[in-house]
Structure formats: structure tokens, C-alpha cells
Amino acid sequence: MNDRLHHGFLKQASAADLLQHYQAGATFFASPRRSLLAHGVKVVMPPCEPGQIAANAAAWLKEAGREGLPPAVLMGVLPFRLDGSSASPYLYMPQQLASGAGVDSAVAALNPAGQTTGAQLSTPPLMQPTPEGYRDNVRSALAAIRDTRFAKTVLSRSLTLDAQIDIPALLQRLAARNLRGYTFAVDLAEAEKDGAHRTMIGASPELLLARYGRELVSHPLAGSIPRSADPVEDRRRADGLLQSVKDLHEHALVVDAVAAAMRPYCKNLKVPATPSLLATPTMWHLGTEVRGELADLATTSLEVALALHPTPAVCGHPAAPAAKFIADTEGFDRRYFAGLVGWCDSQGDGEWAVTLRCAEVGSGSATLYAGAGIVAGSEPQLELLETSAKLRTMLAAMNLELMLEDEQVKAAS
Ligand SMILES: C=C(O[C@H]1C=CC=C(C(=O)O)[C@@H]1O)C(=O)O
Numbered sequence: 001m002n003d004r005l006h007h008g009f010l011k012q013a014s015a016a017d018l019l020q021h022y023q024a025g026a027t028f029f030a031s032p033r034r035s036l037l038a039h040g041v042k043v044v045m046p047p048c049e050p051g052q053i054a055a056n057a058a059a060w061l062k063e064a065g066r067e068g069l070p071p072a073v074l075m076g077v078l079p080f081r082l083d084g085s086s087a088s089p090y091l092y093m094p095q096q097l098a099s100g101a102g103v104d105s106a107v108a109a110l111n112p113a114g115q116t117t118g119a120q121l122s123t124p125p126l127m128q129p130t131p132e133g134y135r136d137n138v139r140s141a142l143a144a145i146r147d148t149r150f151a152k153t154v155l156s157r158s159l160t161l162d163a164q165i166d167i168p169a170l171l172q173r174l175a176a177r178n179l180r181g182y183t184f185a186v187d188l189a190e191a192e193k194d195g196a197h198r199t200m201i202g203a204s205p206e207l208l209l210a211r212y213g214r215e216l217v218s219h220p221l222a223g224s225i226p227r228s229a230d231p232v233e234d235r236r237r238a239d240g241l242l243q244s245v246k247d248l249h250e251h252a253l254v255v256d257a258v259a260a261a262m263r264p265y266c267k268n269l270k271v272p273a274t275p276s277l278l279a280t281p282t283m284w285h286l287g288t289e290v291r292g293e294l295a296d297l298a299t300t301s302l303e304v305a306l307a308l309h310p311t312p313a314v315c316g317h318p319a320a321p322a323a324k325f326i327a328d329t330e331g332f333d334r335r336y337f338a339g340l341v342g343w344c345d346s347q348g349d350g351e352w353a354v355t356l357r358c359a360e361v362g363s364g365s366a367t368l369y370a371g372a373g374i375v376a377g378s379e380p381q382l383e384l385l386e387t388s389a390k391l392r393t394m395l396a397a398m399n400l401e402l403m404l405e406d407e408q409v410k411a412a413s
Pocket residue numbers: 154156206221222223224285312313314338356357369370371372373374390
């Protein structure tokens with residue numbers, strides 16, 4: 001990293017500067033407010049019980065803050081299931097850290113040279129489950145909802161491609177197309193000692209939790225519809241989403257759970273009565289920005305983020321039976337998908353996004369993920385199409401967006 005960038009928090013660096021300095025093996029995280037680029041691993045937080053993660057991280061950051069050596073910042077990615085997953089919580093302090101401004105329009109101008117992928121796939125992608133298997137899973141979820149086992153669950157799919165991915169180019173394209181999102185790339189080499197080199201990369205639209213001083217913000221999303229290229233149809237879909245009883249119910253379950261989890265940490269909590277529309281290039285979502293005033297400055301962003309995780313936006317409601325249904329039904333390990341990714345500093349400030357619209361990229365292959373919330377009134381085919389539209393965030397950035405145009409992609413049986 002050049003000297004201009006690597007001395008702690010140089011505010012004059014832009015998000016576009018940092019993206020251009022990103023190389024595979026580094027960690028990058030950007031929000032509309034701030035961007036971070038970390039090189040090298042100083043120390044990895046030792047494994048511990050899930051319930052101890054926040055307290056251990058806080059003690060660790062306090063200690064590092066006392067040493068007074070920048071950067072006392074911890075970065076990382078945590079899996080959907082904090083235990084019982086093949087992926088482990090990964091939090092570390094980097095050797096070098098550059099901080100820049102939030103993502104701005106200069107990022108939109110980034111146009112990395114060359115192919116993002118070897119766009120020709122050497123073998124057909126592997127879908128888990130198959131499209132029919134996914135519709136069957138939705139039908140089983142609807143039966144469980146009728147039996148009142150839970151009110152909502154979230155079912156996802158994965159898509160594994162054999163392709164050589166140029167990770168820095170992919171990251172730039174993701175950031176350029178998703179200016180209002182949370183773009184990230186976390187190198188997993190130190191997280192998993194199996195010798196394979198993997199990166200968790202994506203552009204999430206969903207803020208799990210940010211803390212800046214006493215300001216706490218969460219922006220849960222739930223209730224979605226794919227965008228249309230036709231502006232009239234696109235508007236019709238957005239308006240329909242705002243009126244959809246099924247989607248408003250799906251959304252309310254998430255907002256209520258987020259507000260209930262934030263409330264104990266807050267002096268005041270503002271929860272808008274109705275959701276707003278949030279657009280990504282591929283999707284319309286219902287979103288509600290929940291804002292609180294933190295009661296105790298000793299509470300870190302990671303502690304509150306972990307108190308929220310997993311929200312019903314990625315798991316369901318109530319959480320325990322919904323999570324059991326996912327584990328029994330989905331048919332693959334979500335690993336870091338639907339987990340949390342971000343940073344926390346020694347003041348406790350930080351930003352944690354939900355790990356969505358993402359892929360785990362290895363050498364010569366990538367696994368993409370997408371899910372959809374299932375409530376009474378969900379239709380199996382529409383939920384399948386919703387996951388296809390969500391997969392397009394990554395596929396488009398890889399120049400592979402036509403791949404899902406028909407469901408002829410050879411599926412794993
Ligand atoms: C699980 C995903 O989306 C969640 C976040 C936003 C909207 C969602 C929905 O409308 O179903 C999902 O709850 C995903 O993008 O893979």
C-alpha cells in the first residue's frame with residue numbers, strides 16, 4: 001500500500017482511491033459513510049463460544065487501544081450460524097489500514113479493464129437445490145407455517161461456477177453498480193487453515209447495525225420484487241410492493257424483532273410506522289431505518305450487531321424453529337452467506353452489513369448465494385424468481401447475467 005494511504009485514517013483518500021489500491025488478499029469494506037482497506041493480518045481473535053464473541057472482542061480492542069498504536073480496528077466476517085457451520089467467526093486486526101470517505105459518484109466511474117471472469121464457464125454451474133427442489137422447499141415451509149411452527153422462514157439457493165475470477169475487478173464493478181450499498185471483500189486465508197485461498201465478496205443492500213458515537217442505526221429489508229427494464233412496469237411493481245399485504249407482514253416481522261433487540265441498548269428508539277422503498281439495480285425492497293440513541297458508550301457496534309443476528313430477514317420468526325427448518329431443509333451450508341461483515345474500532349464505533357448479494361470465491365470457482373423470505377401467501381415460483389433476481393447482482397458484475405435467463409442451467413440432482 002502506498003504511504004499516502006497507509007497511515008491510519010487519512011480522510012483525503014476517496015473510496016475510489018481505496019478500491020484502486022485493493023489487491024486480492026486484502027480486506028475492503030465500504031459504506032455510504034466510510035471506506036476501509038486493510039492489508040496484512042496482525043492478529044486473529046482466538047476462537048470462543050458464540051456468546052463470548054462480543055465481550056472478547058471488546059476486551060481485545062480496549063487492550064489494543066491502550067497500546068495507542070493505530071490501527072485499533074477489528075475487521076471480519078461472521079457466519080450465519082455462529083456454531084455448527086463449516087465456517088468459523090473470523091475477526092482480526094490488520095497490519096495496515098487506510099480509511100477513506102464514503103462511496104460517492106467517483107466510484108460509479110470505475111471501469112476496470114479486462115474480463116471480470118473468464119466469462120466462458122468450463123462446466124455447467126451447480127445449483128443447490130434445483131429450481132424444482134427450491135419450489136418444494138417453499139411448499140414445505142408453507143405447510144410448516146400453516147401448522148404454526150413459525151410465521152416466517154428464509155430459504156436460499158447456492159450456485160457454484162467453475163470460473164477464474166479477477167477479484168479486484170469484480171470488487172470495483174460491484175461498488176460501481178451499488179453506490180448505496182455495502183461493498184466488501186474479506187480474504188479468508190487466515191480464517192480457514194485448509195490451505196485454500198478464498199474471498200467473501202459482495203455488495204449488500206442491508207445494514208445490520210452501525211454505531212457512530214451514541215448514534216445507532218439499523219436498516220432492515222424484507223419484502224422484495226425484481227426490477228423491470230420497462231420504467232412503467234418498474235414503477236407498477238414498486239407501488240404494488242408498498243401495498244402488498246403479504247410483503248408488509250413479512251417486513252413487519254423483521255422490524256419488530258430488530259426494534260425489540262435494539263431497545264435494551266437505547267435511551268430513545270425511533271421506529272417509523274411504515275416502510276419505504278429501497279432500490280438496487282436488480283431489486284425493489286421494503287426497508288425501515290430504525291434509529292436509536294445508545295445508552296452506554298461501553299457497548300460496541302459488534303455487541304449490538306450480534307444481539308440482532310440473525311434477524312428474521314435472513315432466518316425467520318420465531319428464530320429457533322425457523323433456523324431448525326433451514327438447517328433441515330435447505331440442503332447446503334450457508335457458511336458466511338446471511339452472516340455479518342464489517343468493522344469495529346476501539347471506541348466501539350463500527351458498521352456491520354448483512355452478508356448478502358455475495359459469493360465465496362476460490363481459485364477457479366465461486367459459490368453465489370441468494371434467499372427469500374417465506375410467509376403465508378408466498379408463491380413458490382415467485383420466490384424462485386426473486387432469488388434469481390438477487391443472484392443477478394453478482395452475475396452481472398461477473399458478466400454472466402444471462403446465465404439465469406432460462407432455468408435450463410444444468411442443475412445438480
Ligand atoms: C436473503 C436475502 O434477502 C433478504 C434481504 C432483503 C429482502 C429479503 C426478502 O424480501 O426476502 C430477504 O429477507 C438475499 O438477498 O439473499
